[in-house]
Amino acid sequence: MAARLVSIIAALTVAGLVIGPVTAVILRAEAFSGFRPADWQALRFTLLQATLSAAISVLFAIPVARALARRQFVGRAVLVALLGAPFILPVIVAVLGLLAVFGQSGLLNRALEPLGLPELQIYGLQGVLLAHVFFNLPLATRLILQGWLAIPAEQFRLAATLGMGRNAMWRFIEYPMLRRIVPGAFAVIFVICLSSFAVALTLGGGPRATTLELAIYQSMRFDFDLARAAMLGLLQLGLALSAGMIALRVTSVPVAAKGLDRHVPRWDRTDKRAICTDALSIGLAALFLLTPLAMVTLNGLSGITTLGASVWQAAGHSILVALGSTALCLLWALPLATRWGEWLGLAGIALSPLVLGIGLFMIVRPFANPFELALYVTATVNAFVSLPFVLRILRPEAETIRTDFARLREAMGLSGWAWLRWVLLPRLKRPLGFAAGLTAALSMGDLGVIALFANPDRATLPLKVYQLMGAYRMDQAAGAALLLLIVSLALFWMFDRGGRVGS
Amino acid sequence: MALELDQIEARAGAFVLSADLTVAAKQRVAIIGASGSGKSTLLDVIAGFRQPTSGAVRWLGQDITKLSPNQRSVSILFQDTNLFPHLTIRQNLALALNPATGRLRAGDDDRIEASLTRVGLSGFADRHLSAMSGGQQSRAALARVLLQDRSILLLDEPFAALGPALKTEMLDLVAEVAAAEALTVLLVTHDPQDARRFASHTIVVEAGQAMSPKDTEDLLNDPPEGLRAYLGEG
Numbered sequence: 001m002a003a004r005l006v007s008i009i010a011a012l013t014v015a016g017l018v019i020g021p022v023t024a025v026i027l028r029a030e031a032f033s034g035f036r037p038a039d040w041q042a043l044r045f046t047l048l049q050a051t052l053s054a055a056i057s058v059l060f061a062i063p064v065a066r067a068l069a070r071r072q073f074v075g076r077a078v079l080v081a082l083l084g085a086p087f088i089l090p091v092i093v094a095v096l097g098l099l100a101v102f103g104q105s106g107l108l109n110r111a112l113e114p115l116g117l118p119e120l121q122i123y124g125l126q127g128v129l130l131a132h133v134f135f136n137l138p139l140a141t142r143l144i145l146q147g148w149l150a151i152p153a154e155q156f157r158l159a160a161t162l163g164m165g166r167n168a169m170w171r172f173i174e175y176p177m178l179r180r181i182v183p184g185a186f187a188v189i190f191v192i193c194l195s196s197f198a199v200a201l202t203l204g205g206g207p208r209a210t211t212l213e214l215a216i217y218q219s220m221r222f223d224f225d226l227a228r229a230a231m232l233g234l235l236q237l238g239l240a241l242s243a244g245m246i247a248l249r250v251t252s253v254p255v256a257a258k259g260l261d262r263h264v265p266r267w268d269r270t271d272k273r274a275i276c277t278d279a280l281s282i283g284l285a286a287l288f289l290l291t292p293l294a295m296v297t298l299n300g301l302s303g304i305t306t307l308g309a310s311v312w313q314a315a316g317h318s319i320l321v322a323l324g325s326t327a328l329c330l331l332w333a334l335p336l337a338t339r340w341g342e343w344l345g346l347a348g349i350a351l352s353p354l355v356l357g358i359g360l361f362m363i364v365r366p367f368a369n370p371f372e373l374a375l376y377v378t379a380t381v382n383a384f385v386s387l388p389f390v391l392r393i394l395r396p397e398a399e400t401i402r403t404d405f406a407r408l409r410e411a412m413g414l415s416g417w418a419w420l421r422w423v424l425l426p427r428l429k430r431p432l433g434f435a436a437g438l439t440a441a442l443s444m445g446d447l448g449v450i451a452l453f454a455n456p457d458r459a460t461l462p463l464k465v466y467q468l469m470g471a472y473r474m475d476q477a478a479g480a481a482l483l484l485l486i487v488s489l490a491l492f493w494m495f496d497r498g499g500r501v502g503s
Numbered sequence: 504m505a506l507e508l509d510q511i512e513a514r515a516g517a518f519v520l521s522a523d524l525t526v527a528a529k530q531r532v533a534i535i536g537a538s539g540s541g542k543s544t545l546l547d548v549i550a551g552f553r554q555p556t557s558g559a560v561r562w563l564g565q566d567i568t569k570l571s572p573n574q575r576s577v578s579i580l581f582q583d584t585n586l587f588p589h590l591t592i593r594q595n596l597a598l599a600l601n602p603a604t605g606r607l608r609a610g611d612d613d614r615i616e617a618s619l620t621r622v623g624l625s626g627f628a629d630r631h632l633s634a635m636s637g638g639q640q641s642r643a644a645l646a647r648v649l650l651q652d653r654s655i656l657l658l659d660e661p662f663a664a665l666g667p668a669l670k671t672e673m674l675d676l677v678a679e680v681a682a683a684e685a686l687t688v689l690l691v692t693h694d695p696q697d698a699r700r701f702a703s704h705t706i707v708v709e710a711g712q713a714m715s716p717k718d719t720e721d722l723l724n725d726p727p728e729g730l731r732a733y734l735g736e737g
Contacts, residue, residue: 407552408584412651413573415603422598422605427588 003416007335011344014332017384018347021359022237028230029360037040038207039232042215046239049125049211049438050193051199053132054186060133061140061185062178064285067278068141079286080145080221083138085479086289089485090197090436091443091461092133097292098203100299102130107295119316127203128211132196136189138289143188143484147181148174166271181195187247194240195352198447202466213235213354220358220452230362233355244350273292278432296481303479310456310479314464315487317375321460322491324379325386325443326436332383333390333423337398343393353381358448374453378460381445389442390435397431398424432498437492504528506549510558511558513548520544522713524706528563529655531681531688533698533715536708537733542691545706545713546657549689550579554646562655573602578653580661581666585644586632593628594644599650616648622676628702630635638669645677646686651657656681658690695734697722709733 068080086094089237101107102122109119122130130435151173181279197213204210208217210230219229360377364370370377409419424434447462454463461484468477504527511522520541526532534542547553549560551572560568567575584596589597592696596615597604620623622642632640641662649655660678662670674690678701690701698705704716708730 392672404584407579407581408587410552410572411550411579411581412599412647413571413602414598415604418598418602418605422590422594423587 003335003419007341007414010332010335013024013342014336014347014384014387014395016346017356017380018351020355020363021352024141024359025233025237025355025361026143028226029234033227036229038210039228039235042210043239045125045204045209046194046196046211046213049128049132049196049204050190052125053129053136053191053193056129057136057189058135058141058144058181058182058186059373060137060285061144062182063277063281064137065148066143068145070274071173071278071282079282080142082289083142086138086181088441088445088488089135089136089293090447090462090481090488091131092202092291092447092465092469093296093445093481093485095199095202096299096478097296098127098131098134100295100478101292102127103286107291111484120128122205123168124206124209125204128196128199128209131199131203131341132189132193134292135199136192136290136317137285139192140185141285142179143185144178147177159430162224166274179197182270183250184247187243187250191240191243191247191349194243195236195354197352197451198462201447201451202469213352214240216358217452218352220361226358226362229358232356233501236352237301237350237355237425240352241350244249244346244375245344257331270395277448278364283487293485295476296485299475299478300480300482300485303475303477304482305479305482307476307479311461311464311468311476311483314461314480315483317458318461318484318489320442321375321379321382321450322444325382326439326495329383329386329390329439330432330436332387333394334398334420334428336387337391337394337397343389345388348385348387348421351384352445353385354379354450354452356384357452361452371453371455371458374455375460377453378450379443382448385438385441385446385448386442390439391402393431393435393438394428397428401427403452430499433497435497436499437495440495441488445484504737507559507561508548509559510544511548511555511560511650512545513553513555513681515544515553518544518711520525520548520708520711520713522548523558524713526618526687526704526706526716528687530704531690531702531715533702533705533719534689534691534708534713535693535695535698535705535733536665538564538693539576540708541711541713542708543659545689546579546659546689546706549655550577551575552656556732561684573621577657578648579657579659580644580652580656582663583681585661586640586647588632591629591631592624592646594651595643596628598646599647603717615646618649619643621649621680624647638673641665641673642676645680645681646671647681647723653688655734658688660691660693669682681686690711699723 027358045433057201062392068076099106099122102120103109104119118207155173164172183343195213196211197217200209200214201217206215212235216229216232218233219225255282279284357377360381361370364373364377369463404445416425445462447466450463451466459467459481465477465480465484468480506526506528508522508524511520515522518541519557521660522545534545536542544553551570555568559566562576586592593615594605596618597607597611600611600614600730601608617629619627622645624639624642624646626636627639627643632643635643644661662673665673674697682688690697692698696718702719703724705719706716707714707722707727709732722730726736
């Protein structure tokens with residue numbers, strides 16, 4: 001009885017967090033007089049960059065996934081594990097890394113200069129695409145790799161006995177799998193890129209490279225035009241919801257992949273052309289993903305020792321926000337780790353942080369100064385945004401525990417508290433640790449809603465990095481970015497490790 | 504005074520179980536029948552895991568039909584999962600004593616040690632299930648049941664995974680404990696030898712119909728037609 005009450009309270013607060021801000025946005029949007037050409041341009045750019053980002057990520061992921069599926073080499077397991085890392089990598093850290101490689105005075109331009117070739121420009125559509133591919137190529141690779149590994153080994157064995165050539169194998173075995181998996185992978189990445197804010201904020205901008213999310217931010221921060229922000233928010237919400245619905249229909253692949261460390265024995269592995277293509281695919285992908293991170297680390301090492309007090313203060317804020325949103329997210333997730341709870345949690349994907357942010361801003365404003373509540377709002381929004389991922393991690397295990405021990409619990413007459421304390425929490429320890437690590441790292445690296453609300457006194461570390469970049473203090477920015485990377489990974493490691501110890 | 508199943512009808516999907524029978528208090532009764540005949544459904548109705556659609560369950564004259572499993576004078580050993588595998592035996596038994604908090608109170612440790620000694624597991628309190636053999640795990644589960652201190656014990660083939668010698672040993676232990684504690688015991692089994700060894704009376708369940716308990720020897724020496732087919736004698 002008490003457990004049901006807790007579930008209902010958790011569900012109501014989550015539902016309230018959806019309905020309240022959305023209603024506030026809808027009410028406010030009524031005062032809007034009409035779209036400007038710039039707004040249409042933002043909508044067009046949002047759709048264009050999301051389409052291209054998804055297409056490029058998936059296209060490049062196919063050879064990488066195939067190479068990983070049919071090769072075994074030292075470091076393969078590490079590489080596959082690293083493909084999951086961008087999920088918890090702070091966007092601003094990746095952006096700094098990409099700037100160090102592809103930026104105006106980055107590695108690539110320095111290499112091109114002596115050859116007399118024209119300088120690469122990173123800002124604009126190409127920069128947004130570069131960053132989105134950096135984040136989503138690994139995701140697409142994981143999804144497609146899963147498809148490849150799901151092809152029964154017997155099919156390749158049969159192909160070998162029939163003497164099927166490369167083309168026949170592609171046509172009859174690999175292409176049918178890709179036709180099933182690729183639309184889902186494309187849709188997932190398209191939806192993710194639709195709500196792109198931090199990437200557009202740092203690498204886009206200007207009238208020609210502004211996403212809807214960025215337009216919302218600009219109308220709030222620069223024009224303080226709440227009606228316009230609300231209308232754009234509504235447009236963004238409609239877009240994300242319809243794209244999300246389509247993605248759910250075409251996605252047949254589970255996002256939490258398991259068993260990616262095995263490989264499929266194939267008989268075309270010794271083909272010289274295949275060896276070259278695979279080596280090239282894996283080598284280039286690794287280079288593309290690892291060089292920016294190596295550059296952040298290298299550049300940051302000198303800066304991290306000279307960081308100012310404001311950076312450390314921002315780091316403190318970020319850690320508090322991360323811990324707060326982790327606690328809140330787990331408090332929601334434990335009672336909602338059910339089928340209907342997971343449906344409710346999906347709102348966290350459909351509703352972008354910026355839309356949620358302006359909604360909360362409007363609700364809070366009559367009662368308090370929203371800028372003073374920046375950190376609380378950020379923690380709440382981050383918890384909400386992580387909820388769907390956390391529920392995906394917790395629900396399968398939580399349901400197994402409930403099913404396996406239902407009769408024993410009833411036979412012993414365990415109270416809700418005893419059940420939680422002695423059965424549910426100890427048995428959920430490992431997925432709880434992983435989920436907490438994920439939430440903490442995601443929240444630590446978030447540069448979304450905080451950009452809407454923050455004043456200099458309440459900056460978080462990602463915002464501080466962004467401000468330092470804006471002030472062209474790149475050494476300090478690199479140092480702060482390295483600190484952000486270290487703290488994010490440390491938080492993830494600590495929670496994840498804590499969940500594994502003794503379980 | 505007895506356990507009465509008064510014109511019980513219980514549904515599990517399309518399956519219907521009917522039972523109208525009485526088990527005398529302190530008796531040890533076996534329940535035999537083919538797979539899917541309704542043996543486990545019968546136990547579920549007595550334990551309170553399944554509400555009958557009609558009829559009443561009474562214990563010592565009191566109607567317990569509407570009571571939840573932990574409000575009844577019933578403890579049960581399932582086929583598996585009789586203890587929480589991530590807890591020590593002491594923690595498991597503490598939960599049986601104090602299901603609200605699972606905390607040990609003064610004197611609880613002595614009671615736990617006494618019940619473990621009773622089932623031959625003295626000194627095992629701080630072990631995890633994973634560090635114990637199948638037979639020891641069964642004994643620990645029996646210790647849990649003893650601490651729950653209920654008058655009726657239901658056994659839903661809890662020793663099926665044990666070898667023949669261990670199973671016999673466990674049945675003898677349950678019989679001994681049941682006699683000492685004056686328990687009424689119902690044992691679901693597939694094996695007529697278990698019934699002979701353990702139970703003075705036996706209930707045959709056949710195609711959703713639970714018959715009244717009969718003397719085990721009489722029943723097995725001259726089985727009715729349906730039971731004969733099940734025992735492979737027909």
